[in-house]
Amino acid sequence: MSSPDNSIKRIARRLRILYSELEATNCLAKIIILMERHSHLARQKSTQTWSEKDIVLITYSDQVRHPSLTPLQALNRFLVDNGLSSLINTIHLLPFYPFSSDDGFSVVDYRAVDPAVGTWSDVEAVHENFTLMFDLVLNHISQRSDWFQKFCRGDPQYLDFFIEVTPEMDISSVVRPRSFPLMHEFETSAGPKKIWTTFGRDQVDLNYKNPGVLCAMLEVLLHYVEHGARIIRLDAVAFLWKIPGTTCLNLKQTHQVIKLYRDVLSIVAPHVILLTETNLPHEENISYFGDGDEAHMVYQFSLPPLLADALLQEDTRLLRRWLLYLDAPLPGTTFFNFTASHDGIGIRPLEGLVPWERVSALITATEKSGGRISVRRTPNETDVPYELNVTYRDLLGTDQDLIVDRFILSQAVMLSLAGIPGIYFHSLVGSGNDISGMEESGIPRRINRQKYDLDELTHTLTDKVSLQFEIFNRYRSLVYIRTQQSAFHPNGDQVVLDIDNRQVLGFSRTNPDKTESIIVLYNFSCKKQTIRIKNNSKHSGTDLMTKEQVILSNPITLAPLMFRWVKLKVPTL
DSSP states (O other), rough: OOOOOOHHHHHHHHHHHSSSSSHHHHHHHHHHHHHTTTGGGGTSSOOOOOOOOOOOEEEOOTTTEETTTTTHHHHHHHHHHHGGGTTTOEEEEEEOOOOGGGGTEEEEEEESSSTTTOHHHHHHEEEETEEEHHHEESSSSETTTTHHHHHHHOOOOTSSSSSBOOOOOOTTTOOOOSOSEEEEEEEEEEEEEEEOTTTOTTTBBBBBSSHHHHHHHHHHHHHHHHTTTEEEEEGGGGGOOTTTTSSSOOOOHHHHHHHHHHHHHHHHTTOOOOOOOSOOOOHHGGGTTTTTTTTTTEEEHHHHHHHHHHHHHHHHHHHHHHHHHHOOOOOOOOEEEEESSSSOOSSSSGTTTHHHHHHHHHHHHHTTTOOOOEEEETSSSEEEEEEEEEEEETTOOTTTTTHHHHHHHHHHHHSSSSSSEEEEEEHTTTTOOOOHHHHHTTOOOGGGOOOOEEEHHHHHHOOSSSSHHHHHHHHHHHHHHHHHHHHGGGGGGEOOOOOSSSTEEEEEEOOSSSSSSSEEEESSSSEEEOOOOOOOOOOOOEEETOOOOOEEESSSEEEETEEEEEEEEESSS
16 A cells, blocks of 8 residues: 555645646645544554455345334344344445435435434444445435535535536537436526536536535545445446536546545545446446556446346357456456346446347346336437346246246356455345336336335245245355355456356356365256366366265266356366
């Protein structure tokens, strides 16, 4: 880790890229004061590290409810009572702040806990059992927020906190993630103004050309660290900086802001991890690693649709090709692997990887399961598919005899890949599409955001004839096995195996010190497959699922949708 003096010099350089000399000087002075105010955080923990034991559970704070408990208390009870505190070490609490829409992502007050879910004491109680991950919703804020209301009233401190769209601005090339208008009109003390709203009227974009905004959001970030956040998810960060006449996406200034925040953390809280949320084509997504000086983690946004495509087509070739060319992250960085989240399954991350007819097949599968297709607006004012709104379980088919095996295989692939796994609550408990919740709300994303009564969920997960019982228990077993194997270290080597069978995927994982290796084999088809692994004549091992001895030079038979995690007796291939 570089010295604090070097980090401050980097911060100063980044500020001069973003702002005028005077603005940069004044902003640096404010940042130094912020760092001094939070200097005690650096003594709490050492620099960030991770291991095979790092697993993140993604959940809403009000995911489970009980009449005598706050939702955060009910969630904590569910997690502890079901033994998850010994299996999963990190909880991603989706925005639990007061909000006005978008299920938490239109934040009214960054610093408060929504009274409807609990208190900061309830958050701290979860922290007693788990490491925490919080969202920093840094691109936009609710129109009902104090900041925006003060802007509308003409408060001088907030006049430049938001972006007024004027007729001379060229916004024709702006990339839009929704089909809503890019700007909306608001009444202000100076009359009606058209304000930039990337994600809709209730989510007003912040103006990072104002260094006051950068400092204000840095203060919010450090506030979250004060409250126990080890991982900070930078929501919708790719849209952060706006320059008319450009796409306003992935601009160099956006990258500089993230690097600056990391520089600050390297001094104040070196244990904290930055995770960027950029639902974009693969190359754009991984650009947020920078030169190892930007995000510590990036989402593997291409993984969920590629994995679903391989399972539905019973063809691993596109997934395998992607894995072959997936460069290992730079030192101090890793991938955040997932298959499902509170959002839908992005289609843009398939650009350049999958032909349109395969994308179309995913859309058809989504609609067949009762799901919906969200769209985005292109610069030529046409709407194109953007996201699949469906639970991952139901996307993989409606055949009750296949759905559990197919779903569990998908999760096993995700858990075994290089990186840190992120498990969505509804994947862990095996939820299907919440059609009624989606239709009643009129919000397609609600299809995979079902809320549960604590007692009812407990009953479902103990009912031995239910699909959810089987998924929940098999999933927990997978997680346990994964966390006991150092070969699954996030930064361990990953080598795709040469298997002449498009229905089978295989790769090896080896821990960083080269003392443990595991061969993973996945049959993506609904038929038995027999394969040979090339160049492994001297190797054998133990199947961690069945305890069966496997000689890799022999033909290996995989039942339909079967997978093997084979721990080698000799560490490397």
